[in-house]
Amino acid sequence: MALLSYVVAYLGILTFGAVVASKCIGYLKKPVHLRWELYPVAHEDARRASYGGSYMEDSGWWLKKRRPSRRGGIKAVAVEFSTLHSTFRNNRPLWYRAYPFHLGLYLLTITMCLAVGVSVLASPGGLDGSAGRFVGRLGQTLALTAFLCILAGASGLLHRRLTVPDLKAFSTPEHFFNLGLFLGLSVLGLILWLAMPSFFGSLCLFLGALLTFGFISQGNALFDLFIIFLFALMAYVPATHMGHFFMKYFLWHDIRWDDQPARDNPETQRKISVALGRPVSWSGGHVEGGGARSWAEVVTGRPAMPQKREGATP
Amino acid sequence: MTRQPGLRDVCTREGRLVDVEADALIRLPVAFDAVGRESVSDEGRDGCSRILDDVQVLRIPRPATRQEEEELVRRFLDGMRKLFSPDDNWTFLSILETSMDYCAQCNSCAGACHLFEASGGNGMYRPNLRSEIFRRIYKRYIAKVPFAKWRYGDVELNWKTVVRLGEMAYRCNLCRRCAQVCPIGVDNGLIAREIRKLFSQEMGISPPELHDNGSMRQLGPDASARNNARSVQDRVEQICAEYSALTGYEFHAPWDVQGADILLAHSVLEIMYWPESIAAFAIIFQKAGLSWTLSSELAHHDATNFGTFYDDAQFARTALLHMQIAKRLGVGKMVLGECGHMSKALSVAADRLLPRELDIPRESCIPILRDIIFSGKIAFDPSRNDIPVTLHDPCNVVRLMGVNRPQREILHYLCPQFREMTPHGVENYCCGGGSGFALMNRDNIGAWRNNLSGRKKMAQICGAFAECLGPETKKLVCTPCSSCKVQISDMLEKGGVRARNSMRCAGIVELIVNAMADVNPGFIPWLRK
Ligand code: SF4
Numbered sequence: 071m072a073l074l075s076y077v078v079a080y081l082g083i084l085t086f087g088a089v090v091a092s093k094c095i096g097y098l099k100k101p102v103h104l105r106w107e108l109y110p111v112a113h114e115d116a117r118r119a120s121y122g123g124s125y126m127e128d129s130g131w132w133l134k135k136r137r138p139s140r141r142g143g144i145k146a147v148a149v150e151f152s153t154l155h156s157t158f159r160n161n162r163p164l165w166y167r168a169y170p171f172h173l174g175l176y177l178l179t180i181t182m183c184l185a186v187g188v189s190v191l192a193s194p195g196g197l198d199g200s201a202g203r204f205v206g207r208l209g210q211t212l213a214l215t216a217f218l219c220i221l222a223g224a225s226g227l228l229h230r231r232l233t234v235p236d237l238k239a240f241s242t243p244e245h246f247f248n249l250g251l252f253l254g255l256s257v258l259g260l261i262l263w264l265a266m267p268s269f270f271g272s273l274c275l276f277l278g279a280l281l282t283f284g285f286i287s288q289g290n291a292l293f294d295l296f297i298i299f300l301f302a303l304m305a306y307v308p309a310t311h312m313g314h315f316f317m318k319y320f321l322w323h324d325i326r327w328d329d330q331p332a333r334d335n336p337e338t339q340r341k342i343s344v345a346l347g348r349p350v351s352w353s354g355g356h357v358e359g360g361g362a363r364s365w366a367e368v369v370t371g372r373p374a375m376p377q378k379r380e381g382a383t384p
Numbered sequence: 385m386t387r388q389p390g391l392r393d394v395c396t397r398e399g400r401l402v403d404v405e406a407d408a409l410i411r412l413p414v415a416f417d418a419v420g421r422e423s424v425s426d427e428g429r430d431g432c433s434r435i436l437d438d439v440q441v442l443r444i445p446r447p448a449t450r451q452e453e454e455e456l457v458r459r460f461l462d463g464m465r466k467l468f469s470p471d472d473n474w475t476f477l478s479i480l481e482t483s484m485d486y487c488a489q490c491n492s493c494a495g496a497c498h499l500f501e502a503s504g505g506n507g508m509y510r511p512n513l514r515s516e517i518f519r520r521i522y523k524r525y526i527a528k529v530p531f532a533k534w535r536y537g538d539v540e541l542n543w544k545t546v547v548r549l550g551e552m553a554y555r556c557n558l559c560r561r562c563a564q565v566c567p568i569g570v571d572n573g574l575i576a577r578e579i580r581k582l583f584s585q586e587m588g589i590s591p592p593e594l595h596d597n598g599s600m601r602q603l604g605p606d607a608s609a610r611n612n613a614r615s616v617q618d619r620v621e622q623i624c625a626e627y628s629a630l631t632g633y634e635f636h637a638p639w640d641v642q643g644a645d646i647l648l649a650h651s652v653l654e655i656m657y658w659p660e661s662i663a664a665f666a667i668i669f670q671k672a673g674l675s676w677t678l679s680s681e682l683a684h685h686d687a688t689n690f691g692t693f694y695d696d697a698q699f700a701r702t703a704l705l706h707m708q709i710a711k712r713l714g715v716g717k718m719v720l721g722e723c724g725h726m727s728k729a730l731s732v733a734a735d736r737l738l739p740r741e742l743d744i745p746r747e748s749c750i751p752i753l754r755d756i757i758f759s760g761k762i763a764f765d766p767s768r769n770d771i772p773v774t775l776h777d778p779c780n781v782v783r784l785m786g787v788n789r790p791q792r793e794i795l796h797y798l799c800p801q802f803r804e805m806t807p808h809g810v811e812n813y814c815c816g817g818g819s820g821f822a823l824m825n826r827d828n829i830g831a832w833r834n835n836l837s838g839r840k841k842m843a844q845i846c847g848a849f850a851e852c853l854g855p856e857t858k859k860l861v862c863t864p865c866s867s868c869k870v871q872i873s874d875m876l877e878k879g880g881v882r883a884r885n886s887m888r889c890a891g892i893v894e895l896i897v898n899a900m901a902d903v904n905p906g907f908i909p910w911l912r913k
């Protein structure tokens with residue numbers, strides 16, 4: 071079981087990286103899209119971003135230097151990630167459940183990062199001295215809070231999905247399955263936290279061994295099971311709709327806030343000319359694509375006057 | 385019939401799916417004459433099936449045989465495949481795919497939709513309903529995700545699903561308010577437009593107002609183009625003469641001036657039905673000493689871009705046509721008149737379609753109007769506009785272009801009793817005429833627009849004038865968009881509010897000229913004290 075936990079952990083990390091990378095690369099390889107921004111755009115200057123203004127509020131905007139505020143974009147994403155501000159504003163009952171759930175996941179991630187840091191920096195014997203004890207207690211507290219938050223959030227979300235008709239109607243089997251997984255993880259984590267002398271200490275030892283290919287057994291089958299659960303979940307999450315945690319970068323930066331005019335960007339201009347060379351195969355009589363003509367050919371010509379279309383005025 | 389159709393109901397229910405009862409609609413603080421929802425039978429006169437609700441925007445013939453049913457589904461699936469092809473749909477593929485893959489089904493979008501709210505929470509208007517049916521079909525039949533049926537839930541793909549999805553894409557104003565509140569960035573408005581595209585680009589099905597009488601006439605061979613340029617020019621000359629007499633200020637609208645600084649793109653619909661608008665532009669531009677022109681070619685084809693609402697090929701063709709006209713005139717820039725979708729289409733959406741040589745700068749007219757007003761070139765007497773005025777923000781101008789502040793600066797300066805609606809700016813609600821509906825009056829579509837899709841806006845307007853709703857106070861709803869003006873004026877007129885509550889609608893330019901100190905008062909005669 072201990073060995074299996076290491077195997078699953080390595081596979082989990084690799085799969086996580088591979089899925090995230092393939093989704094990101096898949097997105098980046100997509101053709102350039104038309105501008106479809108939605109205001110407020112966070113990287114506008116602070117005054118404009120506050121009310122949803124754009125550079126197009128200036129007459130002759132193309133003559134002025136545009137200075138998108140990277141800080142504004144980062145700040146908006148940071149606020150959204152840390153507070154789920156959008157849900158807080160627009161769907162408060164859900165936020166009461168979704169926020170603890172997400173907070174729990176953030177805390178669990180922080181706990182893991184802390185454990186990696188400790189396993190790299192601390193002496194092989196573990197957490198010594200007062201600083202070590204402090205970090206140990208911090209890790210224990212973070213882990214406990216993380217599990218409690220995930221438990222509260224996941225059960226709250228599950229309850230809501232089961233009882234609110236509007237949500238129930240749109241909840242898929244995968245939603246229930248996913249929430250069930252997180253519930254299982256948090257329950258297992260809590261049992262371990264209570265049962266082990268130091269859950270965080272064991273986590274540090276495990277991650278240290280994982281990094282050094284040490285394969286030390288923690289001598290606790292339940293802990294091994296927890297590790298298997300955790301890393302399997304890590305591999306699974308990005309493949310589901312929960313992959314929004316990294317795809318949101320593209321959804322926000324590259325779609326919602328993509329206000330860059332083509333005239334400022336030779337790379338976009340190049341992509342547009344490639345896209346216009348793509349073949350069109352739509353069958354609508356007015357498109358006249360046929361699979362042989364390119365978008366450039368189709369849109370620079372006029373549509374032939376139609377044969378009678380369905381939906382046309384009789 | 386039901387009020388809360390489930391996902392399966394859309395695919396399986398016989399007959400009409402939903403009933404939007406009049407008494408479920410949100411209440412308005414003014415008497416709003418029941419804008420008759422003329423009773424229309426389930427089976428339209430034309431053999432088309434009315435199987436969603438009592439409105440019918442698309443005329444999809446009811447399949448007569450099993451073979452015809454299957455053929456409809458097959459064509460739909462062919463189109464759906466193309467929507468997810470980087471060749472056929474490079475324009476929106478990345479946005480569509482991410483919207484398919486990352487929806488959390490949190491339902492935050494429902495509360496943002498004016499149609500859902502106005503209908504009293506009728507499930508058919510939930511922004512995510514059509515998206516989720518479309519998503520499930522995509523996962524199972526196009527992406528072919530393993531175990532899709534069990535992972536994402538099942539939908540039955542049959543002719544009823546296809547017909548209802550097509551109609552549901554036209555129970556949306558494409559205002560994208562739902563997308564704005566989505567914590568993930570999923571765009572239900574875009575999905576509705578993609579479904580419209582599929583029906584038009586693959587199946588040849590679209591509303592006649594947008595296609596046959598819209599983009600096809602606009603793009604067709606010259607003989608059938610939308611307008612006779614000569615008669616538009618004559619009409620504008622006549623308007624200039626009438627308003628020169630009214631204002632005591634002699635002005636002209638220049639046509640086809642080669643090399644002018646500005647080409648003003650103005651919708652012909654507006655010239656015909658709102659003559660004061662082009663008159664006001666001409667007065668302002670002439671007084672400000674601008675070098676500008678109108679284009680007879682643009683008048684001939686019309687500056688509207690119908691394709692924006694339903695079809696990328698038509699959209700791109702129209703945008704290119706407009707820019708070629710600007711290029712031929714050799715103008716310095718194109719200023720887009722008071723028309724929301726035209727402004728967004730040319731400034732934002734077409735930006736990544738134009739070859740460099742056609743990328744002539746384009747801008748909304750609002751910033752330049754603001755600059756003129758505060759330049760000191762024209763003297764104003766705001767007391768001429770001293771009535772309660774509120775602003776309806778066209779979604780295309782604010783939420784989709786970010787032109788938000790200049791119109792407010794103008795109105796705060798020129799209208800002493802200006803007040804905002806709640807909410808406003810980027811959080812505004814659609815007027816109900818968005819995405820081409822303002823042009824539709826067939827059967828009971830006009831009644832639907834006035835009674836349901838515009839209802840939330842009507843409530844907002846009443847809210848802005850809450851303390852002065854009575855007939856003794858004249859009130860004006862200002863909006864810099866011709867479609868919004870058509871929709872709001874129609875609601876005021878048909879709902880009886882115009883007469884009973886002394887309320888009218890106008891553009892910003894009319895209010896600007898009405899407040900000019902050195903022309904005769906009463907440019908908007910109705911406002912004369
Ligand atoms: S579209 Fe966005 S707001 Fe609507 S249900 Fe999906 S994730 Fe939630």
Ligand code: SF4
Pocket residue numbers: 496497498499500510511555556557558559560561562563572573576
């Ligand atoms: S785009 Fe507008 S009308 Fe359409 S579903 Fe979204 S909020 Fe409703």
